[in-house]
Amino acid sequence: MKTPVPDYLLEIRDACSNGDAGRLADYIPELAAVDPDRFAVAACTMDGIVYTAGDADAEFTIQSMSKPFVYALALRDRGIEAVLEKVEVEPSGDAFNQISLDRETGRPRNPMINIGAITTHTLVSEPDATQDDRDEAVRQGLSAFAGRELGVDDAVLDSELRTAFRNRAMANLVRAGGIIANDPDEVVRGYTRQCAYRVTVRDLAVMAVTLATGGINPVTKERVVSAPVARQVLAVMATCGMYDAAGDWMSTVGIPAKSGVSGGIFGALPGQVGLGVFSPRLDEHGHSVEGVRTFERLSHDLELHLMNTTVTDVEAVRSVRFDEISGRRTFRLQGPMTFASAEQVLRRLAEIPEGPSEVTLDLSRVSSVNASARRMLLEAMTRLSADGHVVGLADPGRRLPRPDLGDGTRPVNRRAAR
Ligand code: GLU
Numbered sequence: 001m002k003t004p005v006p007d008y009l010l011e012i013r014d015a016c017s018n019g020d021a022g023r024l025a026d027y028i029p030e031l032a033a034v035d036p037d038r039f040a041v042a043a044c045t046m047d048g049i050v051y052t053a054g055d056a057d058a059e060f061t062i063q064s065m066s067k068p069f070v071y072a073l074a075l076r077d078r079g080i081e082a083v084l085e086k087v088e089v090e091p092s093g094d095a096f097n098q099i100s101l102d103r104e105t106g107r108p109r110n111p112m113i114n115i116g117a118i119t120t121h122t123l124v125s126e127p128d129a130t131q132d133d134r135d136e137a138v139r140q141g142l143s144a145f146a147g148r149e150l151g152v153d154d155a156v157l158d159s160e161l162r163t164a165f166r167n168r169a170m171a172n173l174v175r176a177g178g179i180i181a182n183d184p185d186e187v188v189r190g191y192t193r194q195c196a197y198r199v200t201v202r203d204l205a206v207m208a209v210t211l212a213t214g215g216i217n218p219v220t221k222e223r224v225v226s227a228p229v230a231r232q233v234l235a236v237m238a239t240c241g242m243y244d245a246a247g248d249w250m251s252t253v254g255i256p257a258k259s260g261v262s263g264g265i266f267g268a269l270p271g272q273v274g275l276g277v278f279s280p281r282l283d284e285h286g287h288s289v290e291g292v293r294t295f296e297r298l299s300h301d302l303e304l305h306l307m308n309t310t311v312t313d314v315e316a317v318r319s320v321r322f323d324e325i326s327g328r329r330t331f332r333l334q335g336p337m338t339f340a341s342a343e344q345v346l347r348r349l350a351e352i353p354e355g356p357s358e359v360t361l362d363l364s365r366v367s368s369v370n371a372s373a374r375r376m377l378l379e380a381m382t383r384l385s386a387d388g389h390v391v392g393l394a395d396p397g398r399r400l401p402r403p404d405l406g407d408g409t410r411p412v413n414r415r416a417a418r
Contacts, residue, residue, distance in 0.1 A: 005043070009053035012297050013041050022281030022289035025261040030159035031280075034060065034263075039279040039290055044205035046272065048218030052202055059198040060278055061156045063260030064096060064112070066142065066194045067120070068233050068241065069207060071111040073141040074123035075229045083123055086179055087116045091240045091247075096261075096286060097166055099173065106177040112240040112258065115170040121191045122180045131186040138194050145207040147219040150197045157196035164188055195260075204266040204276025211237075211256075212268040234270055238306070245285045253295045254305030265291040269304050316341035317348045318365060328358035328392075334365040337373035337399070349380050352389070359384055360392035369399040 017039060026032040040054030074083050085107075092100035092109040100109040100116075108116035125137045143150045171184035171191075180187065199207075210217040211234055214227035225233075237256035242249040249257065255275070257267035263280030265288055275298065279290035299305050318334040329352065333345055345361075352359060361377065363369075369377070377400060381391045393400065 005051045006053060009041050009043065009051055012294060012301070013039060013053045016290050016293040016297055018281075018290050018293060020281065022283050024280055025263075025282055025286070028156065028160045028163060028261070030153075030156045031061075031262060034280050036281055038263075040201040040277070041294055042201040042205035042276045044202075044209040044218070044274040044276075046209065046213055046218060048206075048209075050202050050205055050219075052205075054201070056202045057200050058278075059153075059200055060262045060264060060280070061153050061195065061260070062142070062197045062199045062264070063195045063262045064114075064117070065199075065204065065258050065260040065264055065266055066138075066197060067112050067117040068211070068237050068258050069142055069145050070117065070124060070138060070194055071120050071236065072145075072211070072225045072229055072233045073137065074111075074120050075232055076141075076225045077125055077137070078123050078127075080228065080232055083111075083120070086123060087111045087119050089236050089239070093244055093246075096243050099170060101173070101177070106174075107179060108174065110240040111236060113243065114167055115174065118167060118171050118187060118191045119174050119180055121194060122182050122187055131182070131190050135190055135193055138190070139197075141224070142194075142197055142207075144220075144222055144224045145210050145217065146199065146203040147206050147210075147217050147222075148203070150199060150203070152193055152196045153198045154196075157193055160192050160196065161189065164192055167191065199264070201264070201276040201278045204264060204278075205274045207274070208266045208268040208276060209274025212270050212272060212274050214270075231270075234268060237268070242287065243285060245287065249292075250306075253292075253299045254307050255295065255299055256306070257295065259287040259291065261286050263288040263291065265295060267295060269306065272304065316344040320348065326358060328360060330360045330362055330394075332362045332365065336367050337369040337377065339370075339372045339376070342373035342376040346376055346380050349384065352384070355384075355388035356390065358390045358392065360394060362394040363399050364394055364396050366397065366399055374400060 024032050024036055040056050042050055042052040042056050044050045087108050088102055090109050092113055094100045097114050100113055108119050110116050111120040125134045168188050171188045174180050175184045206219055210224055211230045215225040215230040216223050234256045237258055240246055241258040255267035255269050257265055259265040264278045267275045277291040277294045279288045281289050283289050314335050316333055318332040321330040385391050
């Protein structure tokens with residue numbers, strides 16, 4: 001059988017074609033020269049499989065879609081706190097090129113609008129790095145997200161530098177306000193270069209999924225940023241990524257995303273998928289018309305909205321077996337262990353009559369245990385043990401940290417359960 005996913009993507013692409021609605025960005029002269037009819041879609045799975053439709057290997061410049069990734073690099077290099085001291089994370093509700101500074105602190109509102117992205121650019125690398133060092137760190141970082149060496153489109157870079165009056169004004173403004181200490185012209189050159197990297201929709205999908213996995217590029221297997229950094233970036237994309245259309249986007253599409261004036265949009269759904277779309281005609285917010293339609297359609301058809309509630313009626317405790325002879329109770333758990341499911345388990349364990357008795361937790365059907373569930377289950381084992389029960393653990397997938405107990409089915413003693 002041939003997987004139907006590529007056919008589905010092709011169908012979506014055809015269904016979302018929108019004739020000649022929208023217009024090409026023209027404030028960067030070189031961008032107005034692209035073929036307006038190009039339209040491609042790509043999706044990358046959590047294990048690094050890329051599906052595409054359309055001209056998936058045709059390049060375009062990354063533009064503002066570089067902002068979340070460079071924000072990630074700044075967070076990685078300086079730490080979340082230090083970056084927050086320079087750039088806030090409040091949606092501005094303004095267009096990408098508005099001068100949105102906090103009235104009191106003078107800090108840019110968020111790293112997705114230009115003034116915030118220009119400031120964020122200065123936070124990549126060490127504080128004493130030169131602009132060349134920073135350019136190289138951005139090149140390496142964006143390439144690590146994409147899983148291949150990316151190159152700059154010099155024609156677009158030159159074209160934009162010749163017309164970057166507004167961005168220069170903003171760099172001077174944050175310099176005057178003491179938010180950055182760098183030479184504003186150098187920073188604008190670096191920021192404009194960052195926007196001029198050439199990517200494909202395939203790259204966008206891989207870069208996106210690298211955020212969705214919590215920072216690991218599933219194609220190269222490289223950890224590019226830490227999980228807390230990836231989460232911070234996704235959160236800021238969700239609230240600020242689509243500029244003055246962010247609220248509408250979050251309610252209709254519900255996928256953390258970022259657009260660029262070149263006509264690309266990428267979206268990252270945590271734990272599920274990375275998506276990239278390219279079609280250069282833009283709407284009044286500066287988002288690709290066909291790109292927005294494609295995301296709306298994908299979100300609807302594939303139920304990708306972040307706020308969809310997946311209520312499972314699967315009991316966290318699959319069964320409790322009571323062995324008359326030994327008096328042992330075996331709690332067979334199942335599914336992913338999160339706060340909600342671990343709480344169900346704790347409630348059942350609390351019903352065990354006073355000890356001493358034998359209690360075994362069987363995790364062989366548990367698919368994952370997150371950190372909160374891990375703490376909850378370990379605390380339950382410690383408490384049962386303190387109450388005089390002999391606690392056993394069957395955990396072939398090694399989902400819980402524990403001492404070496406041979407086959408893992410032997411009782412855990414009081415000390416070991418701690
Ligand atoms: N390089 C563009 C600028 O700074 C990016 C804008 C965008 O893609 O929204 O004006």
